[in-house]
Amino acid sequence: MATDYLYHQLESWLQEGIQKQRWRLGERLPSIRTLCQEHGLSRSTVQHALQRLEAQGLLEARPKAGYFVRFQPKALEIPQSRVQIDEPQLVTVSDLLLDIMGRSAAFDLLPDLNVGDLPPGVVALNRSIGRSLRRQRGDDYQYYDEPAGNLRLREQLALHNSRRGWIVSPDELCITSGCQHALFLALMATCEKGDVVAVESPGFYGALQLLEQLELKVVEVPTSVESGIDTDSLEEALKNWKIKACIVSPAFGTPSGVLMPDSSRKRILELAEQYDLAIIEDDIYGDTAFGAVPDPLKAIDTESRVILCSSFSKCMSRDLRLGWISGARWHSRIIRLKLVTQLASSRYLQQGVADYMEEGGFATHLRKLRKELRERRDCLIAHLHDWPCDLRVNLPQGGLSVWVELPESVDTLGAYTKALEHNVVITPGPLFSVSGQFQNYLRISFEHPWSPKRVNALNRLPEILLSDR
Amino acid sequence: MATDYLYHQLESWLQEGIQKQRWRLGERLPSIRTLCQEHGLSRSTVQHALQRLEAQGLLEARPKAGYFVRFQPKALEIPQSRVQIDEPQLVTVSDLLLDIMGRSAAFDLLPDLNVGDLPPGVVALNRSIGRSLRRQRGDDYQYYDEPAGNLRLREQLALHNSRRGWIVSPDELCITSGCQHALFLALMATCEKGDVVAVESPGFYGALQLLEQLELKVVEVPTSVESGIDTDSLEEALKNWKIKACIVSPAFGTPSGVLMPDSSRKRILELAEQYDLAIIEDDIYGDTAFGAVPDPLKAIDTESRVILCSSFSKCMSRDLRLGWISGARWHSRIIRLKLVTQLASSRYLQQGVADYMEEGGFATHLRKLRKELRERRDCLIAHLHDWPCDLRVNLPQGGLSVWVELPESVDTLGAYTKALEHNVVITPGPLFSVSGQFQNYLRISFEHPWSPKRVNALNRLPEILLSDR
Known part of the structure; x- marks a missing residue:
């Protein structure tokens, strides 16, 4: 031969084996x-x-x-994206959606799961915070920390981000109580009641809730799992209505999980300049990248229009309640807003996290986490192959979840209560829009290990979802 | 005889000795x-x-x-209070005032003082938090805490308050990132941009800053060190203008340090009902009471109109960043606002504080603190006797500071920079109003031990304040 x-x-032999899922x-x-x-x-x-x-x-x-x-069988096409744009409208989040958000914010499939021991990276972090507490002296507990936050932590965050291609000075960072708090400050600083804000659709429900509470109007811009927010649609919306800010998640935002292409990044900054727009960048998933960690959009923000918001919640611990914001031309107003709305952040906590970062704990933890997340994603996709129905699913290169499109007759919101009776929590698609769309979509998390219990819950889902049609 | x-x-012999300050x-x-x-x-x-x-x-x-x-020589009369009420106006806090607020929020007389070791109560608290961190498990760090906050902490706070005469259920409490955060949530829940809010005058500058950032208008209501907010003046203001909320500190609020008399408490609740008013009660100094701990105003709030705001910052540690709010008829909206603006509070932290309270640490700490604060107050007043000028000063029964009225020619705001050159930080009277009043007033803290260095700074003050006249 x-x-x-x-x-x-x-x-050919290998190809066939992959096709047949050997x-x-x-x-x-x-x-x-x-x-x-x-x-x-x-x-x-x-x-x-x-x-x-x-x-x-x-x-x-x-x-x-x-x-x-890394092959996806043909049956698993990517989910379709919406096309139309509706008029700006006020947001009304129903009580049911609010209940769902409360239950599944961090974890779908199983509620109240005892997840066992902490990962070594979180144990090390907690030790570092404990040490910082023990080192506290009189002037620490009696003073409020400076409004922008602990300088050492800001230095570490600046260093961390510069390795991602975003050269930032500690002065340009302000510590917050998480990414949601950062998004809130960004909206407070850039918008007034009744103003219009553009968001990705499907997009993060926490942003929609914020718009509701601040009485801001929303325009939902079609966003696909392949290319992110559709900049042509955004431009159309900007021509039609006075839009003050646009919230985007260029790196693996939930639920689309998409990495915004370079061409869209450039375009959105051009539009921001042309239409006097604030870009609010939700970068909370940036550090979960399975491959090369992408630059944030902020890295190419020459006109000081991108407000970057992020936190440690998705890649480290949701219980830290520490995030950060870089407020561009609105930065001093944002620091002021943080000061008057909560004075300061805990100094011991910030010092503990700064120590942890200085000692390399954060970088080590991230390396391990990224590997685990990729494996968990792959395991989830492999299980979805076995579902007894047509479905489309994305293959995100970062983040904590996939976006699944089911047959049109499936009503995930309707199935929510039924699933709960089976002790299974799901995250229905309609959460990610204000217009009742994505009724046959589901976000499924792969953040947690695929224990037999979780796999069992996942495998019970098709029956629950498909039975009512 | x-x-x-x-x-x-x-x-007679004792009387004379006291008069002559033997x-x-x-x-x-x-x-x-x-x-x-x-x-x-x-x-x-x-x-x-x-x-x-x-x-x-x-x-x-x-x-x-x-x-x-407990005798005050006649020279030390109590400070006078303002009488007139101005039209509602938007608040503008100058950069100088902002700088002063930043420096002296916690500590006047000496900046950057190394205060040495922690009080035993704070050491025990930190140990409790450290233990809670070490006990963290998988489901703690991966979930956000419930929006209202940790139930055990809320139970402990309910118990603590019931001993003060306010019977409250844990369901009526929501944990916040401090009292300022609670005030912010209270204003967000009850007012909209342009609405009018009544405040005490002199009153807490943090509330004025909040009004500025939320673009609310302020009406300043005369408040005396003897009887607190003048309810007749408040009524006059309510007749003249549509007022949405009134912020009061019935227990030892800064700078008046006054305990609101029962008659005023009843009257203010009647006015609230008559004029459809939200009462925002700042109770942050309630637990510092040197004698019997007074009931909060909230304890007699039969019409669900009093939003109580408080925190651990003044009586425990400013670095905890933990407070609470009881939102009366606005409570569910307040929880919702907390959820969308920062999701949750740290679970480990709340559990650690709950443990500390359960074990009696908080009550023990408070007993010690109250005794120390009274002694430090007395020491400060004794030193003020020696100042080479007429002055009036209050004798607060709680809180952390006295309110000093100096001769009319003194300009405390003008003396601020000069004092800073002498490495002495002062808290000028004009901070506590938007109308430029209280220019010859000074707030002086007795929170910290009277070390020789602090006494020295205090004794240098008259020269600095009086030289420029």
């Missing part, structure tokens, strides 16, 4: 050595076949780990 | 045994004289400790 033929034969998404292929032995081939022939499959997007090479399946 | 004459002689305010008189021995009198004669002086208000009996001087 010619060498040409040999590698091609192996390639190896499923996220699984590792047999090692090069095993393939050599079992197929009686040379190392270079095997490598050639694997590299060709990698180039086709079916495999992913991970250094020192091997080749992993 | 008749017995009648003997006790009278001792009484024993100064807050100092203990010689013991009964000593007085018996030195004056050759019986125990009952000495006791009779002391009791008569106590009845005249010159002495204070403290069980198991003896008799203490």
Whole structure:
């Protein structure tokens, strides 16, 4: 047999195995050595076949780990996105949606799950905070911290972000009580009651709730899992209505999980300049990137129009209640608003987190977390393959969840209560819009390990969702 | 000598000694045994004289400790209060005032003082929080806490308040990031941009800053160090303008330090009902009471119109960033606002504080603190006696500061920068009003121990204040 033929034969055999799910998404292929032995081939022939499959997007090479399946069977197309834009409207979040938000903010599938021990990274963080508490002296507990927050923590955050391609000075950062608090400050600083704010659709429900409470009007801009917010639609909206701010999540925002392409990033900044717009960047998932960590949109903000908001909640601990904001041209107003609305953040806490970052704990934790999240994503997708219905699902390269489109007849909001009776919490699609859309969509989290209990809950879902049609 | 004459002689001798400051305010008189021995009198004669002086208000009996001087020499009259009411106006806080607020929020006289070790009560609190951190498990760090806050902490706070005469259920409490945050939520829930809010004058500058940022109009209601907010003036204002809310500090509010009399409490609630008013009660100093801890105004709020705001900052630690709010008829809206503006509070922190309260640490700390604060107040007043100018000063029964009226020619705001050059931080009177009043007033803190360094700074003040006249 010619060498040409040999590698091609192996390639076809592997392709077929992936198509038939002998190896499923996220699984590792047999090692090069095993393939050599079992197929009686040379190392270079095997490598050639694997590299060709990698180039086709079916495999992913991970250094020192091997080749992993990244192919999505055809049945799993990506979810469709909405097309139309509605008039600006005030937001009304129903009590049912509020209840759902309360229950599933962090965790779907299983409520009240005892998740067991803490990851080592969080244990180390807590130790660092404990040490900071023990070091507290008289002038710490009797003074409020400065409004912008602890300088050492801001220095560490500036350093952390500069490694991501965003060169920022500690003076441009202000510590907040989380990302939601940062979004709130950004909206308070840029908008007044009745103003119009553009958001991604589907988009983060916490932003919609904020708009409701601040009595701001919303324009929902179609956002796809492939290319993020549709900048043409945004421009159309800007032509039609006076819009004051636009909230976007360029890196793996929930639920679309999309990484905004460079062309959209440039376009949205051009539009901001042209239409005098504040861009509120929700970067909370930026650090979860499974591959290269993307620059924030803020990194190319030459006109000081991007307010970056983020926190430690998604990648470290939701119980820290620490976030940050970089307020661009509105920064001093934002610090002022933080001062009058809550004076300061805990100094001991900020010092503890700064220590943790200085000692490299945060970077180490992130490396581990990213690997685990990718594996959990792959495991989730593999299980979705087995669902007894057509579905479309995205393959996010960061974040904590996938976005699933089910057959049109499925009503996820209607199924919420029924699922709860089975002790399964779901996150229905209509949460992510004010217009009742995405009724046959579901967000599913892969943040947590796939324990048998969680897999069982996941596998019970199709029956619950499909039975009522 | 008749017995009648003997006790009278001792009484006159003691009176003269107090007038001439042989024993100064807050100092203990010689013991009964000593007085018996030195004056050759019986125990009952000495006791009779002391009791008569106590009845005249010159002495204070403290069980198991003896008799203490509570007389204020005539030179120290109480500060005068304002009389007129201005039209509602928007608040503009100048940059200078903002700078002063930043520096002296917690501590006047000396900036950047290294105050040394923590009080045992704060050490115990921090240990409790550290333990709570070490006990954290998977479901703690991955979930947000419920919006109203940790139930155990709310139960402890309810218990604590019920001992003060306010029977409250944990459901009526919501945990916040401090009292300022609670005030913010209260104003957000009850007012809209442009609405009018009545405040005490002089009153807490943090409330004025909040009104500025929320674009609310202020009406300043005269408030005296003897009887608190003038309810007749408040009624006059309510007749003239549509007022949505009134912020009051019935217990030792800064800077007046006054305890609102029962008659004013009843009157203000009647006015609230008559004029459809929200009463925002700032109770942050309630727990510092040197004598019996007063009921909050909220305790007699039968019409659900009083929103109580408080925190641990003044009596425990400013670095906790934990407060609470009881929102009356606006409570569910307030919880909702807390949820959308910052999601949740740290669970580990709330659990640690709840443990501390359960174990009796908080009550023990408060007992000690109250005693210390009273002694520090007395020490401050004694030093003020020596100032080479006329002054009027109040004698607060709680709180952390006195309110000093200086000769009319003194300009405390003007002296601020000069004092700073001498490394002395002062809190000028004009901070406590929007109308430029109280220019010859000063708030002086007695929160901290009177170290030689602090006494020295205090004694340098008259020269700084009086030289520029």
